[in-house]
Amino acid sequence: MDKFFQIGEVSNFISENKQRFEDALLHEAANVRDRIDDILKFGNIDLVNNAHKLVGFILEGKNEELRLFAKQEGIAWASHELTLSFKLEWVQAIRRTLWAFIQENNKAAKEIALDDFFLFEKQINNGVDAFLNAFFINFSTYKDALIKSQRELVENLSVPIIPISPTICILPLIGTVDTFRTNVMEEKVLQEIGKLRIQTLILDLSGIAEMDNEVIDHLLKIIDGSSMMGCRTVITGLRAEVVRKMIHLGFRFGKDTETFGSLQQALNKHISYLELDIKSNF
Incomplete structure (x- = not known):
């Protein structure tokens, strides 16, 4: 089966089972589940909708959009001083849930060639890893700049000439x-x-x-x-x-x-x- 057709099937399958996908995702991310409303309230970050956006970029191979989205998320997470462990757990839960739905969808589809499967696996996991990498780089860069700015402010206030x-x-x-x-x-x-x-x-x-x-x-x-x-x-x-x-x-x-x-x-x-x-x- 052509891998692009397979990706389209997975994307459609998740869209048709959106609520079930979200329920499975929340089940996987047990620690984050209870903090979703707080993160939305204090950081204006909608984790559930952002999960769908991330999955879409990965399945569609939109690498540039994925990079920009990771940058936006990294800066937002750093500026609101949100816990990194929650973000890591959330993204890994997205990865596991996505693979569970790929497996479920494939049971109802024709068999996929082994070479196509490995290409598919590479695109999915590389996409998640690329998001995490860009997220942490931008988080660290923004946080370092913020700390430097705050330190300079403290230094100026501590020595007021x-x-x-x-x-x-x-x-x-x-x-x-x-x-x-x-x-x-x-x-x-x-x-x-x-x-x-x-x-x-x-x-x-x-x-x-x-x-x-x-x-x-x-x-x-x-x-x-x-x-x-x-x-x-x-x-x-x-x-x-x-x-x-x-x-x-x-x-x-x-x-x-x-x-x-x-x-x-x-x-x-x-x-x-x-x-x-x-x-x-x-």
């Missing part, structure tokens, strides 16, 4: 400062000094209750690096606990580093200097 004049900026630090954050801070501070031509960086530490030894050491190196680029660092709001630790460990700020008890005190002084410079230019 705020200009208050053409030459003076404030860097308020709040919460936990760990090695990762000091690495981000080092990179961003040095970049912004070069880009904005910052001459004075006011580093407000009033929101930091504790810093470990490695973080303190890294902070001092950032201050030294800033000085090498012609930027003076002003430290404000150091808490007693941090100061005691620095004293016991023998850490010292450089002679050019100013310290103030509060951010307000530092702003009062440096804004006053700025106003005097402006007046002297007129």
